[in-house]
Amino acid sequence: MTTRFCLICTFLCGICSIGKGQVTAGDSLFASGQYVASRVAYERALFGTTEPDAVFSASVGKARCLKQQGLYASAVTFLNGQLQSNLPDSLLYRLRHEQILSAYLAGQFENTLSLVERLPYLHPDASPAPMLLAIRVLALNELQRWPTADTAYHELAALVTADSTLPNPYRALPRLKSEKKAQWLSTFIPGAGQLYAGRPGEAVVSVLVQSAGLYFGITSFINGYYLSAWGVGAGLFGSFHAGGIRRAEVLVRQRNQQRANAFNAQLRERVIGLIK
Amino acid sequence: MTPFRFWLPVLLLCLVQTLYGQTLPSFSSEWRFARYLADKDATDEAEFVLRHIDQNRLSTSQRDSLAYLTGWLAYGAKSLDSASQYLLRVSAASPFYVKSQYFGAYCLAFDHHRDSALAVMQHLPAPDSTLTELKAFQQAGLALLQRQYPRYDSLRQQFSYASYALSAEEERLDAYRRGLATEKRRSPVLAGMLSAMVPGLGKVYAGKPKQGIAAFLPVLTLGLLTWEGYRKDGPTSLRFLGFGSLFTVFYAGNIWGSTVAVKVRRDEFNRGYDNKILFDMHIPLRNLLNR
Numbered sequence: 160m161t162t163r164f165c166l167i168c169t170f171l172c173g174i175c176s177i178g179k180g181q182v183t184a185g186d187s188l189f190a191s192g193q194y195v196a197s198r199v200a201y202e203r204a205l206f207g208t209t210e211p212d213a214v215f216s217a218s219v220g221k222a223r224c225l226k227q228q229g230l231y232a233s234a235v236t237f238l239n240g241q242l243q244s245n246l247p248d249s250l251l252y253r254l255r256h257e258q259i260l261s262a263y264l265a266g267q268f269e270n271t272l273s274l275v276e277r278l279p280y281l282h283p284d285a286s287p288a289p290m291l292l293a294i295r296v297l298a299l300n301e302l303q304r305w306p307t308a309d310t311a312y313h314e315l316a317a318l319v320t321a322d323s324t325l326p327n328p329y330r331a332l333p334r335l336k337s338e339k340k341a342q343w344l345s346t347f348i349p350g351a352g353q354l355y356a357g358r359p360g361e362a363v364v365s366v367l368v369q370s371a372g373l374y375f376g377i378t379s380f381i382n383g384y385y386l387s388a389w390g391v392g393a394g395l396f397g398s399f400h401a402g403g404i405r406r407a408e409v410l411v412r413q414r415n416q417q418r419a420n421a422f423n424a425q426l427r428e429r430v431i432g433l434i435k
Numbered sequence: 436m437t438p439f440r441f442w443l444p445v446l447l448l449c450l451v452q453t454l455y456g457q458t459l460p461s462f463s464s465e466w467r468f469a470r471y472l473a474d475k476d477a478t479d480e481a482e483f484v485l486r487h488i489d490q491n492r493l494s495t496s497q498r499d500s501l502a503y504l505t506g507w508l509a510y511g512a513k514s515l516d517s518a519s520q521y522l523l524r525v526s527a528a529s530p531f532y533v534k535s536q537y538f539g540a541y542c543l544a545f546d547h548h549r550d551s552a553l554a555v556m557q558h559l560p561a562p563d564s565t566l567t568e569l570k571a572f573q574q575a576g577l578a579l580l581q582r583q584y585p586r587y588d589s590l591r592q593q594f595s596y597a598s599y600a601l602s603a604e605e606e607r608l609d610a611y612r613r614g615l616a617t618e619k620r621r622s623p624v625l626a627g628m629l630s631a632m633v634p635g636l637g638k639v640y641a642g643k644p645k646q647g648i649a650a651f652l653p654v655l656t657l658g659l660l661t662w663e664g665y666r667k668d669g670p671t672s673l674r675f676l677g678f679g680s681l682f683t684v685f686y687a688g689n690i691w692g693s694t695v696a697v698k699v700r701r702d703e704f705n706r707g708y709d710n711k712i713l714f715d716m717h718i719p720l721r722n723l724l725n726r
Contacts, residue, residue, distance in 0.1 A: 176437055195480070195483050198480050202477060206471050236476075237477075385663075385673075386659045386662075387660055390659060391660065392658045394656070415674070
């Protein structure tokens, strides 16, 4: 009986070592920068074993390769498939963790938030991980939902540090300008929308070209060139005026994006500093 | 000898063989692994595995299986030229032969190699009545793509309109046949002449009314400005010469644009029908053969 037990154990150990061997092979290929070969080795482990630890290590290994190659969206899809396997809850939680990180890196911010918010229902016993809270804050920042991000940031700060004197970065939110206001300004005062967007040079150019069209139209009309006044003067003025309105809107949007990016970059540093 | 002493070497031998099998995998295990990857949409990994199989040591049937899976991966990745090459390499003895031939021919048709597709489709295997009808359907689709209506009319005699996998597509091919027959043959020369008479009218005739209006307005404006320059400043004035030159360029450009518009409209019409025909040729292939 004991002999049989020993034999079975030996055999099972051998079989399990096949999956682990492939994971190790994947790890060494990853270390040498052969990412596709490494992905194949991890897939080979997934193909050959159902042993939870090996499945988990191979899944994380392949996701790591995909991330290293910048294929973040592929990593999200791959991990989605791996979450269907019969892994223990603790390992599934860690896989979901990996998927959330990949979704954030892929720029899928809505998906990131959805995955983070699903986690407490799927794993009610798991305590909130600082890393996940940080990713939530960062995703909310990218979506410019700063009031919600502010609350999430404070939850994170309360979790990782007992220091309540930390300065609140959300007190100095970037002042974003209104695209609509820029449009209205440019409609009634040529160049004012560009000036509002903080581009005085473009404002001057816009005023000059619109004035030139208007001047040509008026002088042509005064001199009796009615068709030229309509076809060239009014045509040029109308085109530059409409273009100026659209340009003002684009400039405000670009400026808002720049400000938001600068604010988010500064916050990213702080959030990373908190969870380090 | 105790049972332990007898079984231990046997078990170790099995284990060593299994581990050795992992380091030097057989073709069948590699092929199954590649197929598993293909099913998981891990195309890069599957291609990597197939590329590293030593083809010199393979039997004919193994080569067929390898060509089939490589072609199928290329088909999935929409590299249709490569897909048709690999799929049509599969020999008649292979269990993948029927599927490879049908999909290979379809890839050729999709990739605008219509004559090559016709040559393959004429020899498609049809071991039962469903595949006989499918073969006729594919050939009929190709005849429509080549705009060979008498050949289509002859092939459609084999449509039963009763097969669950083909009836809807057969009816749609008939509808495309009727739609293609109603195509108006427009003349580029006539379009150019119409635009010479009334700027933009050639584009309206070509079937692009919005472009016609968009072409008419600038030519009219420049014409009026030229007339004003001539009337007020005379034929040697800079105003007349400047606007007159611009008017001439726009007027001649509009005539040339109208002749091109006929060709563009015809290409759009043909491309629209080709896409619909290819789409409907594809549906029964996937339903009947992608198993």
